[in-house]
Amino acid sequence: MLKQWKPAGWAMAAIAVTAAVGLAVPSAMAQRDPAYEAARSGGQIGEQPDGYLGFVSTPTPAVRDMVNDINIKRKAAYTSGAPAGSTIEQFAFITGCNLIAKTKAGEKYKGPDGRWLTRDAGPPVRAANCP
Amino acid sequence: MKTMTNGARRLGIGVRFAVMAIAGLALGGCVQIATPDKPIEINLNINIKQEIVYKLDGDAKKLIEQNSEIF
DSSP states (O other), X not given: OHHHHHHHHHHHHHHHHHHHHHHHHHHHTOOOOHHHHHHHHTTSEEEOTTSSEEESXXXXXXXXXXXXXXXXXXXXXXXXXXXXXXXXXXXXXXXXXXXXXXXXXXXXXXXXXXXXXXOOSSOOOXXXXXX | XXXXXXXXXXXXXXXXXXXXXXXXXXXXXXXXXXXXXXXXXXXXHHHHHHHHHHHHHHHHHHHHHHTGGGO
């Protein structure tokens, strides 16, 4: 009887793994909210070297709330994701380096001197200690 | 050939001395290889920091991929 149960166990584990992957993939593929995407491409908000979003111009209440919400979620992600031996700020900073590198042409990002710059076809101006 | 003649023994000692002299010269040559005046300093702090930066960089890329809705 035991021999008959073992393959069933394996099959169930395989189904569970498949289900888990199936659930994990859509969340990993989740896209940006259209309002967030619009504020980015419209140059109202931009990426900062510290790993958070900033306001290029005085935001509408809706944009302000949206950005604050995203920044809180980012802080939570940095807090739970910071590897041992590093601080939340270090992890946020290195992520910021990556986020600025990933900006698309026309989007805003804050340079190491604190000025808002517009991403063009070339590489962005980043802090010297970015990897 | 059980008992060595005095001459043969002398020769054996001479050969031994020659070998020792050559070995001594060889060693002398090794020691004489110029050593740097200043000790070689390896700054471990920088190495460790660099290691952390690369670890963080990989983790940051994963974080962005897995949370694309907030990045």
